[in-house]
Amino acid sequence: MSLPLTPSPIEALEARLNVRWANIAAARDLAVQTRAALKRALIGLDSEDSSVVVSGSLARDEFTLGSDIDWSLLIDGQADPNVIDMLRESRISSRAWQENRQAARARSAR
Secondary structure, eight states, rough: OOOOOOOOHHHHHHHHHOOEEEEEEOOOHHHHHHHHHHHHTTTTTTTTTEEEEHHHHHTOOOTTTTTOOEEEEEEOSSSSTTTHHHHHHTTTHHHHHHHHHHHHHHHHHH
């Protein structure tokens, strides 16, 4: 059973004013796509005692082609000595972000 989707405050205001803000919608869509790409890139790099948390424009669904990715690595308890390997592997997420950014630019150029 899925929960009904509650419109965001921006979506509610758009409906109330009967307008559509395309740039805000595009930023929201790019944020969703970028988070999904990052999640795929980090598969197998996570553990039960650590989490990668995004913040900034990506977390607020305000992500644009000019945005960077703000993130933190949270570790619960004593850090695994192999965590530095995970950080090195995070370069994969940077590549995934670049690929997603290039694809979004190609779509917007059409």
